[in-house]
Amino acid sequence: MKKVKTWMKISDVLSDFQDKINTSLGRETSSEWNKRVLKEYCVYLRGLSVQGLPEILNEIQDTWNSGLYQDFVWAFGERKMESRPLTFEELAHNKLSTLAATNLPSTGFNTLMSGKTDLNLFRAMGPMIEAIYHLNSGRAFNWEDMLNLAFSDLETRLIFALNRFDEVKEVPEPTAEFFQKLKETSMTSEQTKNLEEKIGLVLIHIEGEIFGMGFENSVEDYWPTMSLFIQFLAACSAVQHNREEIVNEDIIRAYRTFFKLIKTDVTQYKADPELVRDMDEDNPDYEDVIVCKNCGSYYKLEPGESVDDFESCHCGGELKQVHDERT
Known part of the structure; x- marks a missing residue:
């Protein structure tokens, strides 16, 4: 985090300068303000x-x-x-990811504003799990780590069992129907929005206490990813309770899941050997593939082929072509 630490030093210098001015004027310092506001929110x-x-x-x-x-x-x-990143073709072996990519809308930068459950919320799981994995391993990810992160059943456990992710013996099979229900969920209640926002603000001000003021600007992607992750878990909770509306209990369950997760050694969750049997760290393949929106099946396109050459999947589901932008 060399870049982060550099920004923190700059932020600390600016904060110290501002604090000297505030102290000379009899105003509260940034640290005093942070402590006061944190206490008020709590x-x-x-x-x-x-x-x-x-x-x-x-x-x-x-x-x-x-x-x-x-x-x-x-x-x-x-x-x-x-090690090298996984290709789209390799990731297509992950049924959960392909079902999410083909059934959840991509709202883009409006995700946090819309309150809708979209692909960005689902994708927030990856970086959060990576952070916890790194917390336990204490090193850069090697090829085995990459496979474990992509092909263990941890994400599926989180989606279907939430704060009981480590307790379930049999993990349900992900389906297109689940993700279609998921995309209908949203957080519209002002009371629930207020609860989620205030808990989030407590964490922001705790970061200020730990790292100094301005830290949230130094790790620009941490806070949005954290917020998206909580919203995604809350949406999964709503679906599990047959609701389209995300309510207070879903936010609470999402945070229970989060805090249990960061206390768990997630390196214990290993990739399914059958899924990664033919994957080779030294033999990347960046071909295009088509995936089924219904069952998650995939097919690597041959040169000259496109999704238009196929009517539908064997299950009757609609097909979508996925292109690896790294080619």
Whole structure:
């Protein structure tokens, strides 16, 4: 995190300069402001009658006091690969990812504003799990790590079992129907939006306490990814309870899942040997593939072929061509 630490030094210099001015004028410093606002948000949240919220606030306090939250955020910024990335064709072996890519809409930069469950929310799982994996391994990802991250059943466990991800014996098979239900979920209740926002602000101000003011600007992708991840888990919770509306209990369950996850050694979740049997670190293949929106089956296109040459999948599902932009 050399770049991050450089930005932090610059931020600290600017913050110190501003604090000297504020002190000379009898105003509160940035650190004093951060402590005050953090306390106000915590008092506000503890005054709400939301089942499970006190336990979440206790989890936040415990992970902060233990240093775990600090280590996790550092791991998010430090994660890196020492092997090549997986190709689209290789990732097409992951049925969960192909079903998500072919059934969830891509809202783009409007994801956080729309409140809709889209592909960006699903993709936030990857970086968060990578950070926890790095937190446990303490090194750059090698080829085996890349396969474990992409082809273990951890993501499926999170989606279907949430805070019981480590307890289930049989993980349900992902289906197109599940993702079609998922894309209909949204967070429209102002009460629920307020709950999610305030818990998030508590974490932002804790980061200020740990790393100094301006830290959230130094790791620009951490906070949006974290927020998307929580919203995605909450949406999965809503679907599991046959609801399209994300409610307070879904936010609580999402945070329960998150804090349990960062306390778990996720390196124990290994890639399915059958899925990765023919994958070779030294033999990347960046061909185009077509995937089925219904069952997740894939087919590598031969030179000159396109999705237009095929009517439908063997299951009757619609086909979509996926192109690897790295070619």
